[in-house]
Amino acid sequence: MLNQINKFGWEIGSHGVTHRNLLKLSLPDVEYELSESKKFLTKYFGEIISYAYPYGDYNKLILRSVKKFLNRNVKSVLVANANFYVIIVTCFNQ
Numbered sequence: 001m002l003n004q005i006n007k008f009g010w011e012i013g014s015h016g017v018t019h020r021n022l023l024k025l026s027l028p029d030v031e032y033e034l035s036e037s038k039k040f041l042t043k044y045f046g047e048i049i050s051y052a053y054p055y056g057d058y059n060k061l062i063l064r065s066v067k068k069f070l071n072r073n074v075k076s077v078l079v080a081n082a083n084f085y086v087i088i089v090t091c092f093n094q
Helices: 002-007 027-045 060-070
Strands: 073-082 085-093
Touching: 002 027, 027 060
Parallel strands: none
Antiparallel strands: 073 085
């Protein structure tokens, strides 16, 4: 299903490996969530430039970590629920 969505021009972004709240994790666990998710998604969909925070929770440390792994500055995040799927719109300042 994700392959079809990607083929129609939808961006596939990262959301972590286990959907745990990053604010409740140690820095090594945060880095694992970011790096392994990016690695897996990049293998199947190419460059990953977006990240959606589980539960919408983040702080300055999490923002810096996301920038480190995605090579982007997070500018803003909007999360909208559409039935059973979550649509993520993340804007980055390159």
